[in-house]
Amino acid sequence: MDRDITFPPSDTEAASFYALQQSAAQAVPLTVLTGFLGAGKTTLLNRILNGGHGLRVAVLVNDFGSINIDAELVVGIESDGDVINLANGCVCCNIREDLVAAVTQVMARPEKPEFVLLEASGVADPSGIALAFMNEDMRDRIRLDSIMCVVDAEQIFAAPEMMELKLRQVAFADMLILNKVDLVTQKEIERIKAWLDDRFHRYRLVQTSRGDVPLEILLSVGRFDPSRLDGTSSRDQSSHPHDCDGHDCEHSAHGHRHDHLQAFKTWSYETDAPLSLEPLREAARKLPASVYRCKGVVHTAEEPGRRVILQVVGKRVDITVGDEWNGKEPLTRIIAIAARDGLDGVDLRATFDRCRCSSVS
Numbered sequence: 001m002d003r004d005i006t007f008p009p010s011d012t013e014a015a016s017f018y019a020l021q022q023s024a025a026q027a028v029p030l031t032v033l034t035g036f037l038g039a040g041k042t043t044l045l046n047r048i049l050n051g052g053h054g055l056r057v058a059v060l061v062n063d064f065g066s067i068n069i070d071a072e073l074v075v076g077i078e079s080d081g082d083v084i085n086l087a088n089g090c091v092c093c094n095i096r097e098d099l100v101a102a103v104t105q106v107m108a109r110p111e112k113p114e115f116v117l118l119e120a121s122g123v124a125d126p127s128g129i130a131l132a133f134m135n136e137d138m139r140d141r142i143r144l145d146s147i148m149c150v151v152d153a154e155q156i157f158a159a160p161e162m163m164e165l166k167l168r169q170v171a172f173a174d175m176l177i178l179n180k181v182d183l184v185t186q187k188e189i190e191r192i193k194a195w196l197d198d199r200f201h202r203y204r205l206v207q208t209s210r211g212d213v214p215l216e217i218l219l220s221v222g223r224f225d226p227s228r229l230d231g232t233s234s235r236d237q238s239s240h241p242h243d244c245d246g247h248d249c250e251h252s253a254h255g256h257r258h259d260h261l262q263a264f265k266t267w268s269y270e271t272d273a274p275l276s277l278e279p280l281r282e283a284a285r286k287l288p289a290s291v292y293r294c295k296g297v298v299h300t301a302e303e304p305g306r307r308v309i310l311q312v313v314g315k316r317v318d319i320t321v322g323d324e325w326n327g328k329e330p331l332t333r334i335i336a337i338a339a340r341d342g343l344d345g346v347d348l349r350a351t352f353d354r355c356r357c358s359s360v361s
């Protein structure tokens with residue numbers, strides 16, 4: 001095992017980053033943020049966008065549900081049109097062509113981006129994404145720079161039935177961002193590292209809270225190694241291109257097809273009727289354990305002029321008052337992602353309907 005805890009950036013990473021800031025390279029670097037649902041990808045994305053690098057960045061955000069909440073939560077980009085919204089599927093498989101089309105479109109802009117950031121959906125298998133950029137036509141325009149996997153230190157061992165996917169995400173990344181370390185003890189962090197050591201021969205890891213990682217580690221680091229894709233074809237994404245320790249690998253994907261659409265169910269909710277905050281918090285707390293992720297932008301009776309952001313990751317509920325609606329009609333949009341058989345849409349709708357202001361006595 002050869003673990004490389006990366007902090008601060010190496011000389012090569014720093015040099016590469018500063019060269020990017022000064023050069024107009026032919027192929028534009030693309031960084032992929034991956035990691036399981038709610039791990040902190042959008043938080044990291046916002047950190048990067050607001051990091052003062054001065055680069056012209058194109059942002060692509062993929063949400064698995066039919067409504068792209070993440071695209072609304074991206075801050076620090078000049079206009080709404082600068083965030084390209086890829087919703088209702090997963091860019092690693094069933095909407096991979098949409099991803100290629102979106103990247104082609106941003107590269108054709110008169111002001112070509114100097115950097116492309118892609119936030120994958122929390123259910124994405126990064127090998128499928130990497131494949132999208134490997135054809136010759138794409139390779140001339142886009143250079144896959146790095147695939148970073150955000151790992152939720154608090155939830156890593158939650159939802160054991162999802163461990164195979166989580167491992168695939170970790171395995172394919174060239175950098176692990178162990179996030180949310182503020183929510184766990186030092187002992188827990190050591191346990192996670194020991195667990196990773198048991199499974200991977202070699203990996204790079206940086207631990208952080210709220211994605212607070214130096215930009216030099218994140219941008220234009222040239223870490224992605226295309227040989228990781230050897231044996232992975234566009235028809236079969238089941239190969240296992242990582243450094244896991246063969247004899248005790250828990251990663252049962254060897255030779256099996258990985259199909260997200262079978263494993264998950266998404267649900268969405270929209271209403272223009274204001275919701276009440278406390279019932280909303282209560283409803284979020286009582287979501288079934290099979291709901292891995294719930295999030296939304298909410299129109300509330302208490303804060304009618306501002307967007308209220310609902311975040312649920314596992315059992316952790318976070319409700320915050322965000323910015324103003326900026327001339328848009330207030331509208332509540334909530335999505336939930338659950339295990340395939342773990343979501344009763346009618347029941348969930350009734351739960352959130354009961355939070356409507358008029359229904360609260």
Ligand SMILES: Nc1nc2c(ncn2[C@@H]2O[C@H](COP(=O)(O)OP(=O)(O)OP(=O)(O)O)[C@@H](O)[C@H]2O)c(=O)[nH]1
Nearest residue numbers: 037038039040041042043122179180209210311318
């Ligand atoms: N305490 C704590 N909360 C965090 C940290 N990073 C992110 N969060 C919170 O975790 C929740 C999920 O974060 P996101 O950045 O939306 O996660 P994500 O990976 O983009 O989620 P999906 O796109 O739905 O998969 C939000 O409420 C964040 O504010 C952290 O380091 N510490």
